[in-house]
Amino acid sequence: MHLVILGNGITGVTCALTVRRLQPEARITLVSSESAHHYSRTALMYVYMGHLRAQDIKPYEDWFWDENRLALVHATATALNTAENLLILDNSTTLAYDQLLLATGSESKFFDWPGQQLAGVQGLYGLPDLEAMTRDTHGISRGVVVGGGLIGVELAEMLHSRGIEPVVLVRDARYWASVLPPEEANLVDRQFQENHVSVRYGTELREILANAQGRVRAVVTTAGEEIACQWVGLATGVRPNLTLAKTSNVETDQGILVDELLRTNVPNVFAAGDCAQHRRPGAGEVPIEQLWYTGRMQGETVAHTICGQSTPYRRGIWFNSAKFFNLEYQTYGHAPAAPTPGLTSFYWEHPNCRAAVRVYFRSEAPHAVVGFNALGLRLRHAVCEQWIAQRAPVATVISHFGAANFDPEFFPQHEKAIVADFNRQFPEQPVVLKQRKGLFARL
């Protein structure tokens, strides 16, 4: 079997590694126009900030691909001929495949703002964006970031690290309002304040203004404010990269349409990761998932189907993480931003505003726990997942909260304060702390 994978991001590479494990004899070729080797997209910001060098964000050393017989082709695929199982490359060669995985990822999504094509205006998705940003923020004094999501805060931190003043425009009344409840968003806002980053909430971009050279010189917000700046980062999301799929008869909508086995409408052609759109997403799940973790899971799942072990994609219990300046964030399970009928949440926050926990549970007895948010403290993934899967009652979870504590040794332990706060908020479910973190907890 010759498996050709379009894209060497986390989805494509995970699929390649999994197929290599399941079928040691398979011929596998990875095609990418972006980079010769797989790199970690999530680490782009650390290269800009000088924490890492470009070569440090390659998750595998260069010998890895040869030794595991994974052929790498650094070229752009310009057309796909599914009738003849052929991929046409821009280096005037063709690749014949038996099975094809489209893992073409995303591209930045802009909203037709006047001036969005100006020099010094960009998104942050791949290596070309990193290069553009490095070049265009050279020696500037202020950059405007549009978007109140994960990339928005990353761009602000990147500019901040170079002594460039960031101004962030956030459409909603709080940061990441679609994901974070107000209390959590407030802690993120404190990070912006501590780092002297000004944020305009409830404000959108109206227009980007050019100077005589065709470079950005200012933005105008929907509030009518004109903000002088020399660079604009548009962090308003991504959309599936369909350039190649559209040269073929592979069916697309917002993304490449796939069934639960991640098959497209064309036999032997699969799609996974950012570019795939699920025809029938699971209950409460979105049709297009654009995350590192889901890319990895989809890549692994589709590899099984490609190898003849048909495996439907099941996302499982949700998890995600991020870091907002100095504040770490982890979430597990169902953790909605807004009050949800049938769900109650318990929120604890440390008085220093650097640590918080929210536990979501069903309002009716036995109050099964459904999700967690953690800010500024680390929770054990396996324990949280187990509690959610077993529908553990909230009283059990809170009394054993130390079991989920993943903070380093000697860190302040908050379990006592969390239990006390829970008893204050939910006196009808009195809880006694039974398990603290560490060696003494087990004695």
Next chain:
Amino acid sequence: MLTPPLPVSSPAEKLMLAVVAGGLLALLLALADADPSRRNSWFWLAVGLVSAGTLAWSWLKYGRQPAGVRQNNLWLRASTGRGAVAWVTGLVLTGFYVVLYWFSNDDGQGNFGLLTNLVHPLDGLSQALRARPADQWFLYGTFYTLAVLLMGGRALWKYRHSRYQLIRTVSVMFFQLGFAFLIPGLLQFFQQPEFYFSYFWPLKYDYLFPGTVTSLLQKGGLGVFMVFWGAVMSLVATPVLTYFYGKRWYCSWVCGCGGLAETAGDPYRHLSDKSRVAWRWEVRIIYPVLGLIVAITALLWVHFATGGTLLGAAGNVAAKWYGFAIGSVFSGVIGVGFYPIMGSRVWCRFGCPMAAYLGLLQKHFSRFRISTNGAQCISCGNCSNVCEMGIDVQQYAQRGAPIVRASCVGCGMCSTACPRGVLNLENGPREGRTQASPLIHADSLRILS
């Protein structure tokens, strides 16, 4: 890719760096000045300026910002990114060690070669502490301790968001000042053998040589205790403590070499080579060094037991060459001199026989591991970057596997630097210690050959 301009340091930071530079200049003047009292003034001015400048600069750089991981522009600065400043620093450090080891011996009249003008200003301190004049090794010990304390101060500011790092940094500062400087000095003051209670065989290899043992035993009560301490620490306490806590109880909490690496070497920790090639060299070098010192020790005891008739001078000659090649060149000149180019743990990683011994124990007989948190790794590479021992931590984290490696000194920096809370140093039951998380399906490819 284009290298962007670095943000300009604040005038206050620049001023403090100028104060440090002024201190180094004063040190050169002390070196060149023939007049003893002026020379002493330059020397103490140098110590004062370097100390005050370093501490003030650290506070300005780290203390005024919110607490958190501070790695901005690490690879972009010439001083920490193998630029010109780093090469000059490396040359100066290497040169200092060469002069110290081979061009500063006492000529019998109180002249210490090229370093004599730096040794004598310390006579007063040495008299007070040790009741004898200073020599080149007292100068070295003083500078070493000062470096650990001052750069320890910097580390305390830099890592104040992590209690693990705070306590660990205080620990290495305490052991350097107390166990490797004050106590050996005081022992000399009271006419006792100079003894370092924080160094053990096979790092301090001669502590279990028959020559040292017999001469200590002749010194009476305290000497007997020193022999007992040395043997118990090497042969009993080391396996027991490593079983419970991993080799970190020594390498990143107590040891002086580790103490210098964790403080003065902290700006260079990311420079260690993470490649598989480097790992292979590590294994090829460090275990033969351990084998060599065990063999030499055994040879000397056989020679001793047979009344000095069996092997002639072979053991002593071998010990002398070991001391030159490993004790001086490897641990000193290369180990510290190459900090700014190869990272802060070159000696600990490639050469230290104690690290090799502790590493074997840690890998096979210990409860210690670095746990990976489920499937939360994003393969960003920050953990591998900060690993001073050159472990590609990411290879484990992205497979959901715990890190059980002989070389890990447990500094905890991977856990501190991880932006997603994935890594945690833990001591736990040995069952399942190397079990990967089921939340990532670890592939069986040859990544960790």
